[in-house]
Amino acid sequence: MRRGLAPLFFNLSAFVAALAVAPYTAPLWRWLFPDLQRPLWDSRSWFALLAEHLALALGAALLAGLIGIGAGVLATRGAGQRLRPLFDALFALAQAVPPIAVIALALPLLGFGAAPTLLALVLYAVLPVLRAAIAGLEAVPPAVLDAARGTGMGRLRILAEVELPLALPVIGAGLRVALVLAIATTAVGAVAGAQCLGTPIVTGLANGNAAWVLQGAIFTAWLALIADRGLRWALAG
Numbered sequence: 590m591r592r593g594l595a596p597l598f599f600n601l602s603a604f605v606a607a608l609a610v611a612p613y614t615a616p617l618w619r620w621l622f623p624d625l626q627r628p629l630w631d632s633r634s635w636f637a638l639l640a641e642h643l644a645l646a647l648g649a650a651l652l653a654g655l656i657g658i659g660a661g662v663l664a665t666r667g668a669g670q671r672l673r674p675l676f677d678a679l680f681a682l683a684q685a686v687p688p689i690a691v692i693a694l695a696l697p698l699l700g701f702g703a704a705p706t707l708l709a710l711v712l713y714a715v716l717p718v719l720r721a722a723i724a725g726l727e728a729v730p731p732a733v734l735d736a737a738r739g740t741g742m743g744r745l746r747i748l749a750e751v752e753l754p755l756a757l758p759v760i761g762a763g764l765r766v767a768l769v770l771a772i773a774t775t776a777v778g779a780v781a782g783a784q785c786l787g788t789p790i791v792t793g794l795a796n797g798n799a800a801w802v803l804q805g806a807i808f809t810a811w812l813a814l815i816a817d818r819g820l821r822w823a824l825a826g
Contacts, residue, residue: 597818604811608635611804618800628800630789635808642785642812645703645778646771649710653767657715658760661722662748673723680719683712688774692781706778706785713774714767721763725756758824765820773813776805786812 611630618628660680664673688709695705729752737747753760776787786809793801 594822597815597822600815600818604808604815607811608639608808611635618804622800625798625800627798630793630801630804632792633784633788635786638784638786638788639808639812641783642772642775642787642809645706645710645783645785646768646775649707649714649771649775650764650768652707652711653714653771654718654764656711657718657763657767658722660715660719661726661760664719664723665726676719677716680712680716684714684716686712688713689777689780692777696781701782703778703783705781706775706783709777710771710774714770717766717770718760718763721760721766722756725759726752728759729755761820761824765817765824768820769813769817772816773809776809 612635615629618625622628657680660672660676663669664676691709691712692705695708699705699708733751733755734747737751742750775783775785776790778785779787779791786805789801789805790809793799793803793805
């Protein structure tokens with residue numbers, strides 16, 4: 590068994606167990622928040638919220654990966670190198686804008702639900718993928734590229750069979766950051782009506798229920814921690 594798998598498995602098992610027993614913890618939350626009539630979140634299953642949370646985060650990370658890697662490849666090819674400062678500036682600006690602001694601006698065009706949330710998450714997560722892709726591709730030794738050309742390989746084949754595989758560890762680190770950012774930030778999508786682990790947080794804020802806010806925050810942060818450790822473990826191997 591690879592090092593670090595046991596703590597990761599324990600953490601994941603504890604997370605799933607906590608989700609399963611959450612509906613039965615009303616006495617605990619009544620003790621912690623005696624002034625609230627409904628301190629326990631029971632409006633929707635935690636597992637249903639988790640599934641939709643992960644679907645949004647993984648979808649956003651996938652799109653951010655495709656955009657970031659594509660832009661990184663373009664920015665390291667010939668004339669496309671002139672676009673590198675533009676790409677970096679645009680994606681840095683996109684990450685600088687708070688996701689909640691992107692959601693608010695996108696609502697009139699995309700409506701409520703998952704669409705504005707997905708847009709905000711992609712814009713927020715694409716920058717680390719772009720920078721990782723550029724760093725990984727530029728780190729490929731020129732001698733390796735010369736050897737590949739010497740065997741008669743074309744540009745696309747060299748990119749697919751030589752450059753990207755060698756750059757994969759660095760690109761993988763960027764994808765890990767993007768996914769963790771997406772998982773941690775998906776909670777804000779509840780403002781636009783997207784169902785996720787942030788739904789109890791937003792509903793609790795709207796109703797003055799601090800217990801719901803705390804429950805949603807705990808599970809959101811815990812999930813992001815598991816994702817970060819899990820991807821570190823996967824990329825280390």
